[in-house]
Amino acid sequence: xxxxxxxxxxxxxxxxxxxxxxxxxxxxxxxxxxxxxxxxxxxxxxxxxxxxxxxxxxxxxxxxxxxxxxxxxxxxxxxxxxxxxxxxxxxxxxxxxxxxxxxxxxxxxxxxxxxxxxxxxxxxxxxxxxxxxxxxxxxxxxxxxxxxxxxxxxxxxxxxxxxxxxxxxxxxxxxxxxxxxxxxxxxxxxxxxxxxxxxxxxxxxxxxxxxxxxxxxxxxxxxxxxxxxxxxxxxxxxxxxxxxxxxxxxxxxxxxxxxxxxxxxxxxxxxxxxxxxxxxxxx
Numbered sequence: 001x002x003x004x005x006x007x008x009x010x011x012x013x014x015x016x017x018x019x020x021x022x023x024x025x026x027x028x029x030x031x032x033x034x035x036x037x038x039x040x041x042x043x044x045x046x047x048x049x050x051x052x053x054x055x056x057x058x059x060x061x062x063x064x065x066x067x068x069x070x071x072x073x074x075x076x077x078x079x080x081x082x083x084x085x086x087x088x089x090x091x092x093x094x095x096x097x098x099x100x101x102x103x104x105x106x107x108x109x110x111x112x113x114x115x116x117x118x119x120x121x122x123x124x125x126x127x128x129x130x131x132x133x134x135x136x137x138x139x140x141x142x143x144x145x146x147x148x149x150x151x152x153x154x155x156x157x158x159x160x161x162x163x164x165x166x167x168x169x170x171x172x173x174x175x176x177x178x179x180x181x182x183x184x185x186x187x188x189x190x191x192x193x194x195x196x197x198x199x200x201x202x203x204x205x206x207x208x209x210x211x212x213x214x215x216x217x218x219x220x221x222x223x224x225x226x227x228x229x230x231x232x233x234x235x236x237x238x239x240x241x242x243x244x245x246x247x248x249x250x251x252x253x254x255x256x257x258x259x260x261x262x263x264x265x266x267x268x269x270x271x272x273x274x275x276x277x278x279x280x281x282x283x
Contacts, residue, residue: 010247012092022162026101027091033101034085037108041078044115047071051122062214063281066221067121070276073225074114077232081107084239095163095250096242099261102159103239106265107232109148109155110272114228116141117276121221124281134281138191141280145187145273152269153180156262163258172259179263183270190278220279227275231268238264 015025051068084104091097120137123129156176160168195216 013094014092015094015097022094022098024158024162026097027088027094030085030088030091030097030101033104033108034082034089037078037082037085037104040112040115041075041082044071044075044078047118047122048075051125054126061125062218063121063123063125066217066279066281067118067125069221069225070114070118070121070228070279073229073232074111074118077107077111077114077228077236080232080236081111084236087243093247093250095253096245096247098159098162099242099250100239102155102261102265103235103242105155106152106269107235109152110228110232110269110276113141113145113148113273114224114276116144117224117280120281138280141277142188142191145191145277146184148273149180149184149187149266149270152183152266153177156266159265160258160262163253164255168259169255172255172262175259176262176266179266179270183266183274186270186274187277190274191280195282217279217281220275224272224276224279228272231272235265235268 014027015022016028048068048071051064051071081104084100084107088097088100088104091100116137120134120141123133123137153176157173160172160176
């Protein structure tokens, strides 16, 4: 078969035919999702500029630095997701587009929670916690985190059934939902768990509040920010690799590979959500 015959053998599939029971167009929604992520990234960038340019009240520098540390990887992730969605909008291979959007959506789900946690840190940084505002934000964070995990499990289940034409194994569907229960439970546990008591061996002259802010919460925010950056980067690389795989490889994906990708799209962003909820500010 010469090159012209190979070219003629390619039949574009833009997810609009409904073939194989695919009732959602990942390509049709990609342009709007790209714009949405771009708008969110713009708001995050504005927040970064404000945090850098504004002078904090006395005692607010530590809180502002924690918020800034979360905003920076979040901006990178949302801007990357916007770019990846834009690539998907030009797809002509439906199964490849679904896979690309799986990873882009995972980045968006994780970073959406990171944004709210970062904003919560800016409340004490600028003296905006006079009416228990942080307590309200903590409740909002729990709601947003659980909603994001729910969207992740729906996305993972929809991915496996779309790629496998609704012939996914029952145990694979059950495994996805069990993973969601574990992630959602971990989100609630780390959100609810009280801070530990300050150790007696803390540095001389350091109060329990200083130990909590400078040692415990700084460490948690640092872990959450690096998790956001590295996991978001891994998801972006996976989506970018999918873009470059030729269309001939997408006609019959191995079920084991499909199940693994579905689980990864839930557990990887789930790790972002769990660690960032672990690093929420306290009243």
